[in-house]
Amino acid sequence: MTITVRFFAAASAAAGTEEAQYPASTLQEFIDTALDKYGEPMAKLMPSCSFLLNGVAMNDRAADLPAGSTLDVLPPFAGG
Numbered sequence: 001m002t003i004t005v006r007f008f009a010a011a012s013a014a015a016g017t018e019e020a021q022y023p024a025s026t027l028q029e030f031i032d033t034a035l036d037k038y039g040e041p042m043a044k045l046m047p048s049c050s051f052l053l054n055g056v057a058m059n060d061r062a063a064d065l066p067a068g069s070t071l072d073v074l075p076p077f078a079g080g
Helices: 010-015 027-038 040-048
Strands: 002-007 019-023 050-053 056-058 070-074
Touching: 002 010, 002 027, 010 027, 010 040, 010 070, 027 040, 027 070
Parallel strands: 002 070
Antiparallel strands: 002 019, 050 056, 050 070
């Protein structure tokens, strides 16, 4: 069972993709996996990212990511 992760802006550049599939887990497990997989560019970015789970803001890193869900990884955006 997996979740869909969508990377936006600088997170997409750090991951080298806009979308990927990950095993269903917790938010912290996803973050740890992304840091291992994408290395330093993602490590610099991840602490300032916001996360949306199925369109709802998510702050609890111990929260489960249910299979079939979509997680958006949103770095800080500039402009206005």
